[in-house]
Amino acid sequence: MRAMLLRRISDLAREKEPLELADIPVPVPADDEVLLEVSACGVCHTELDEIEGRTPPPHFPVVPGHEVIGKVVERGKACTLLDVGARVGVGWIHHSDGTEFENLSDAFCATGRDVNGGYAEYMTVPERYACQVPDAFGDLDAAPLLCAGAVGYRALRLTGLRDGEALGLTGFGGSGHLVLQYAKHLYPSSPIYVFARDADAQQFARELGANWSGDTTATPPAPCRAIIDTTPAWQPVLSALAVLEPGGRLVINAIRKEAGDVALMTSIRYEKHLWMEKEIKSVANVTARDVADSLAVAAAVPVCVEVETYPLEAANEALLSLRAGAIRGAKVLAIRH
Numbered sequence: 001m002r003a004m005l006l007r008r009i010s011d012l013a014r015e016k017e018p019l020e021l022a023d024i025p026v027p028v029p030a031d032d033e034v035l036l037e038v039s040a041c042g043v044c045h046t047e048l049d050e051i052e053g054r055t056p057p058p059h060f061p062v063v064p065g066h067e068v069i070g071k072v073v074e075r076g077k078a079c080t081l082l083d084v085g086a087r088v089g090v091g092w093i094h095h096s097d098g099t100e101f102e103n104l105s106d107a108f109c110a111t112g113r114d115v116n117g118g119y120a121e122y123m124t125v126p127e128r129y130a131c132q133v134p135d136a137f138g139d140l141d142a143a144p145l146l147c148a149g150a151v152g153y154r155a156l157r158l159t160g161l162r163d164g165e166a167l168g169l170t171g172f173g174g175s176g177h178l179v180l181q182y183a184k185h186l187y188p189s190s191p192i193y194v195f196a197r198d199a200d201a202q203q204f205a206r207e208l209g210a211n212w213s214g215d216t217t218a219t220p221p222a223p224c225r226a227i228i229d230t231t232p233a234w235q236p237v238l239s240a241l242a243v244l245e246p247g248g249r250l251v252i253n254a255i256r257k258e259a260g261d262v263a264l265m266t267s268i269r270y271e272k273h274l275w276m277e278k279e280i281k282s283v284a285n286v287t288a289r290d291v292a293d294s295l296a297v298a299a300a301v302p303v304c305v306e307v308e309t310y311p312l313e314a315a316n317e318a319l320l321s322l323r324a325g326a327i328r329g330a331k332v333l334a335i336r337h
Helices: 045-051 139-146 148-158 176-186 199-207 235-242 262-267 270-274 288-300 312-323
Strands: 002-006 019-023 033-043 068-075 087-090 093-095 122-126 167-170 192-195 212-214 224-229 244-252 279-282 307-311 330-334
Touching: 002 312, 019 312, 033 087, 033 139, 033 312, 045 312, 068 122, 068 139, 087 139, 093 122, 139 148, 139 288, 139 307, 139 330, 148 176, 148 224, 148 244, 148 288, 167 176, 167 235, 176 192, 176 199, 176 288, 192 199, 192 235, 199 212, 224 235, 235 244, 235 262, 235 270, 307 312, 312 330
Parallel strands: 167 192, 167 224, 192 212, 224 244, 244 279, 307 330
Antiparallel strands: 002 019, 033 068, 033 122, 033 330, 068 087
């Protein structure tokens, strides 16, 4: 089968083709696993973190990709939940211990980092971690919902927001454009303020219903009860803390932060950024329930997923474009085209 392989850590400032197109054997499902014929796989910023070593794979080579849509073509002998032909999705969680806090468990195993993922024509996954996909979405539209949507939904829940309270979103890419739509559905009376560097992203946010949008360092019309940060940088953290209302919460939705502007954090001031019982909370991975619940909410909205598609062999191009910040919605690899 065709697959894109990551063989080593790379510096994407110099390496323009970190992934190699290769022909590798089709995997064989274990007793509790299903084999998927992959039709689409989203491209996520976490892949950049894997490639550049901020959250490195434990072994090489590895097939990246954790926003996977596919069809069950073979079942392990212990599988009972999914029929051959079922359309399913696989997110960042490949498997874990099955507890309420499986996202925090030492048993957590990440799709496309710890095991082979969806930048390939086939992959395997334990049956209970393959989630059926609502018919409301085509394969390409559904792919970003498996991570950008699922972890964004978890971040939204972790804000503790109540309807009518102001929500800020800093960074407006694959996750942000979905979370805005979830928030408008779940908290219809809450104003939503979007912070983004790019003028096109600001305009896109307004098109999707944001009450206001401006630069990362801009001051919104009113302080925010909660802000979700989906960026790889530190400036948005500092700026968000400054515009939280007393008792507000900043939720950082990122596996890692890049070091480029970390020196800015030396300018943090307790009285401006932290006092008055402001909180900072991180998002760590997702659970299988997060994935299932977020898909149900996405179908209920129903969300409009903005995608830019690439063939499998153009995965490097998609990754470099993502790194450059050229984002409107989400990037998706069309594996079967």
